Amino acid sequence: MKWSGLIILVLAGGLLAYSAPDLPAYGDPESPASQHVSPRMIEKGYEETGAKNLVTAVLVDYRSFDTLFEAVVILVAGLGAALVLWPDHRRRDP
């Protein structure tokens, strides 16, 4: 376990280090993420959705489906907790 764990860590660390230089530098305005989808959201977000906070515009309009199921995740977790912790009838019977 110790050794295999170490190997996995080294492997994971190596992969992350190996790929980092291919990623955009911090704060780079030319990065692909800033060039492709997001510009429209910034430029037209207020106009199209009427939300001044662009994060809100994305969250509840452009990608509202995500947000809906984010709520579903909460429902799942709540129901799950109820299901797991619900007292067992059999045990309480005398």
Place this chain on the structure above:
Amino acid sequence: MTTSNSLAWIIAVPFFAAAVLPMVRRLGKAWVLPTALIGSGAALIFALYAAAIVVGSGEPVRHELGGWEPPWGIELRMDHLSAVMTVLIASLSFLVLVFGRGGMEKRLEGRSHFYYSMYMLFTVGLFGMVLTHDLFNLYVFLEVSSLAGYSLIAVGERASPFAAFRYLILGTLGALLFLLGLGYLYAITGTLNFIDVAERLAPLGDSRAALVALALMLTGFGIKAALFPLHAWLPDSYAYASNLTVAFMAAVGTKVGAYGIFRVLFTIYETGNLQFHMPVVQIMGILAAIAILAGSILAMAQSDLKRMLAYSSVSQIGYVLLGFSMLNANGIMGGVLHIVNHAFMKCCLFLVVGAMMAQVGHRDIRRLSGMGRKMPWVMAAFSLAAISMIGLPPTAGFFSKWYLILGAVDAGSWIFVAVILVSSLLNAAYFFRVLERVYLKREDPAEAALETAVATTSATPVSGSSALAVQPEEALEVREEEAPRPWLGPGTLPATMLAPIGITAISLLALGLGSAWLVENVLRFIVPGGL
């Protein structure tokens, strides 16, 4: 309803059912299961409707959520692969629910509405995963289905919450690795829509970030699919969870992981530049080959029937991924066909285990003697599924094996050919071990004595030391309710338990003989254009 928003309905209907179930419970216990069945059945109808359109027209059905066209908004898209997966999930979800009528739910006394609600949400997550065409949305649905899955597994035997927790840790690790991978893809392409990502990935060539993203996403889905060294969560979860859960999860749970791997490999990377990342695919192929052999060998060593089937799942998922790693038409079609076939086989097998535990209260392979006489019909279904697992014609399992062998020969990888052939012998070895018990060994008095001894020890609450000392309550409940006429074959089991078993078993033959239709009309369109 228009064609395109039928996709949304597929997801929405079971979700509504899940949401109203806790309320419906107020009306009375009898309302719970019918509501779930209606939700599941309606989803099945929508799924069949959309799939029929996809197969009929040969074109994917699309739905832009919120009216935002991709890549700005989220797109639901049912192409041929999604159609296969959706119909598979919908039909098995419905069948297993029907099975739930037969005594399973009695163990959930007082919380069955939560259970079924969770079951529906699990289905919702799976539907979402196979329908969405957006990476982050896929992650969200992955988490919906995973969280629901953890909770479902936690409802079972004594150790099931522990198994569920271990699954949660590993499963979340998988989901997070996928999230990190998609973060990498987002960082280098700036978009999340599958097709858009694929287009923008193509000019990047042998980008290191793309390679790492591929590795991360494959590892993530590999955990969900229980690819060999990442399968640690699976045996315990399947062994301890309730049969209803396992029948459904084993059928489609891991398959959706394989679906994710397909999407990553062939929708996102293949059209772009998979050729630059061959090592990752090769490693996956080797792991899959090891999975096939290791899973079979481990399955042979088990005395717990459920655990044996769990390890066999590990082995079977290897077939699917091995097919994908061949990167040719036959291999990929074989892999996808095996997703479908194996889903039905495993569903059938686990349903049989469920029926068996309801009847005799245990699942120890060593004590199955004479079951062929006690439950002839159920055991006939078991035999059929076993034959299919071994891959003998004309059952479904043979045909996926056929395409996989063609694929392996096509790819010129003789080691994979050997692995597939040897593993079907191994499958035969462990399934005939069970079948011999079931049909050929007579019950001897010593065994019967052992049986009573174990039954008495497991009745005391503290013992539980053996993993096989299982829930005698389950058995007792059914027997109490039905008049006590044991061993009369189908008579002692309700029709709602027998029907799903029968349907899955017969569909194994139908899938076998209909596989050519499936291949020609559906699977051909799944193979990416370059292959």
Place this chain on the structure above:
Amino acid sequence: MLHDILGWYNYWLIAVLILVGIYGMMAKRNLLKKLMGMNILQVSIILFFLTLSPKEEGSMPVFDAELASTAAGYANPLPQALMLTAIVVGVATTGLALALLVRVHRTFGTLEEDDIMEDLR
């Protein structure tokens, strides 16, 4: 070389956090500590997404009449929105995990994995 290292300092920090998280999930034998490792991993990945968001000249992504609609003027709102969802998912996962742990503790009286395995054997 130095620039290579410094220009990507955010990734190095996150990589360390990721490794810490994975180490926690793998090596710790206490279930609660495993869960903590999982949380660290979650947070590190959320941080990873968030570091994709800012731009050197950009302000926060709230529409401002002065800046008007120039893409370069605002940080990228998309990863931030995604991470709001991811945070919620993380919280939900943690919640469910804690519920499971309560149940595990009730059943086995311990959260040490080794002891539980001993019990199951």
Place this chain on the structure above:
Amino acid sequence: MEWLLEMRPVWVLTVTLLATVAILASGRRPNVREAWTIIASIVQLILVASMIPDVVAGEVFEVRLLTLASGFDLVLRTDPLGMVFACVSSVLWVATGIYTIGYMRSLNEKHQTVFYASFALCIFAAVGLAFSGNPLTFFVFYEILTLATYPLVIHKRTEKAIKIGRMYLAYTLTAGLFLLLAVGWSHLIVPEGGPDFAPGGFLSTSFATPLTLTVLFVLFILGVAVKAGLMPVHAWLPAAMIAPTPVSALLHAVAVVKAGVFGVLRVVGYVFGYDTVSEIGMALPLAAVAAFTIIAASVVALTADNLKRRLAYSTVGQLSYVVLGAALLTTAATTGAVMHIANHAFMKITLFFCAGAIYAHLHVEKISDMKGIGRAMPVTMGAFAVGAFGLAGIPPLPGFVSKWWLASGAWQTGDWIFIVVLITSSLLNVLYFFPIIFNAFFRKSERFTVYNEAPVAMSGPILAVAVASIVLGLAPDIGPPFWTFANQVTVALNGGAG
């Protein structure tokens, strides 16, 4: 209405499959159950027989039912070679059916329903094999045959039977895998679609290198050789003697082993073709293996005291006659091989019926215990003599005919060594059969003093197959026209070979 007749191959299969279901369904009423066996076997015989004139006239019934996989249809086709196998199975099913009823009842065996159902399923698979029009269809029925015989092999349900069942499965399933690989690979090699069996074969050196073809040939032969009992992969066959005698009769004379040698003929003649086989130089090795098997099996048979075991090794040897005939690649040898499929079937089933009758009626299994048994069961032992002398190749019995043609075939190739093999084997045959007959009739023992023949349900079929064997030797065209079929096959296969 015409299509009803055209679909006859399908109806034959349907009848046997329905029989299986009907037998399973009427397990509680033995008389009804046995009636199904008889009715189905007779209907099937009539259906097969009705196709004979058309096939003799050169017509081929071909039915494509559905697509199995990637260009392979489920093809049923009645060519002369297939008809030989189909006729053998159908005729002998009737005899075996009646005999089995007598045997099983007199021994009061258990699990009879499963037994009869598996039996019908075996015939279903055997006829399916006979009519298979392409390798994948062949493979499907081949595997069904494996599964259907498994319950028969383990019929006694003892530890030993189960162990042997495992061995049987290990052998046959492994063979199936080789065959599967071969079928798949050859499908990939041939450019268009799923290849059908055709005289002269569909594989040739224009598609693949000789090395590939050689490997494929070995795979194909390995696939069918296990069922054909070719040494060194024959071990399951004597072991499977644990099964009840009608099963041995079925395994050895009708279904399984014949499926194996039939497969060898299909592979050599219809997958590769004589030209290709001689081109890749695999004919001689195959003939050598067959020759070795013939001699070795006969020698082992000499040492066996258990009658069924001796017959089993005799089967191993006799089957290799067919393989040898296929491997010689000449006109006369082909005729001999095809004839021997039918001849051996009739003679061997006679012998097994006799062995079964002796065991079921007098409970004697060992050859050393059979002194003077001719006095008690003269009909049975008379039939036994017919079968035994026939196999040894004494004219005018059918064994002589096939051996004659095989020897001529060997003469045509100039490999005189094979003629020596054939003659040696005949001598060995005489050596291991003659003492049994001599002891039965010319020794006395106090055990067998009075006439005590087996019941008619057993002795009737015995007499019938013995007479059929004699007829087959004298006039091989009088029943099913085996001789005509053999000639048709010879013409078809050697058309281009010269």
